[in-house]
Amino acid sequence: MPDVIFNGSEGRLEGRYTPSKRTNAPIALLLHPDPLGGGTMFNKVVHTLYQTFKKHEFTVLRFNFRGVGRSQGVHDRGEGELSDAASALDWLQALNPNAEACWVGGFSFGAWIGMQLLMRRPEIDGFISISPPANKYDFTFLAPCPSSGLVVQGDKDDVVPHESVQKLVNKLSLQKDIKIDYRIIPGANHFFTMHGDQLLAHIDDYLTKSVKLTPQNGG
Template sequence: MPEVIFTGPAGRLEGRYQPSKEKNAPIALILHPHPQFGGTMNNKIVYDLFYMFQQRNFTTLRFNFRGIGRSQGVFDHGTGELSDAAAALDWVQSLHPDSKSCWVAGYSFGAWIGMQLLMRRPEIEGFISISPQPNIYDFSFLAPCPSSGLIIHGGADKVAPPADVQTLVDKLQSQKGITITQKIMPEANHFYTNCADELIEECSEYLDRRLAGELAEPRPKRIR
């Protein structure tokens, strides 16, 4: 798993990158939880998501947002972190120009950044959002949400209360042209204590079904 350094908007960004052997393989970008609450690209769930996509022959990248690890810059309350994510996707796409599609997976704060990124980037055809926090972050930009994806969260989550996530899911599920799959893990808290393996199993099952052509409506081409 090569360590990489690439240029971001606020200086260098540190990542871990695994290219696929196939030139036109899809890209997966994994986004970590809140930088000010211990979130890094080495979070176990982020690592496991990286490995999940890698096993399915995606070209896969996870990285530290600005100010974390060897990434330069300082925390920017989401605005700069979204720019970091866009720069990370640009960087991996520059190495894989034949790759036509992309997935983004984010956990907590990373889910918020990931869903903003998919609004900007038409090549993102699927997303996995783990424990998004609509009680803290504004998700009104998803109007409409352009891609089908999975929202998975815990029934015992006190950081992102299930009722708030449900309101977001209900709003997205009312939109035409996409399929939002929701999974509630009843025992799970925000940190998936004793539930992390089950979380990755659920994400893996969803990804496998999407790769088999299920759980998404046929996508009209979006113009970049």
């Protein structure tokens, strides 16, 4: 899992890059929660995303938004962070031009940024959105949502009310040819404290059903 530094619009960005052993492996970009709340690429939920995508033989990049860790710049309330995510995806795609598929995963604030990136980058095939803060940020830009994906939330989430996420899922699910798999983990709070194994199991199950890898030569 080598440390990497790549260029963003406001300076250098720090990441962790894990290439797959597969030829033309699918790629996944992972986005961390709100830096103002202490969010970094080392967040436990982000690490759960990383573990699961790696298990499914993805090449994975997670990185720190501007102003976090060794990433340059200052927090920009989402606009700059979206630019950071686009720069990270550019870097990831440049290293993996023949990737079979492209996914984005995000937790909380990172889920909001990830869904915005999804709207701007038609090459993204799928998404995993964990505890999307539909009560705090505007998600009306998802009109229409271009890809199917997984949404996961705990039923004891005291940061993002279940009703706000359910409303978002209902809206997205009305769209033709888009399937939103909405999973609620009983007893889990916003950060999935003591429920990391269940979170991993749901992501693993979804990727198992959704990702069809091309057989390797001799495999």
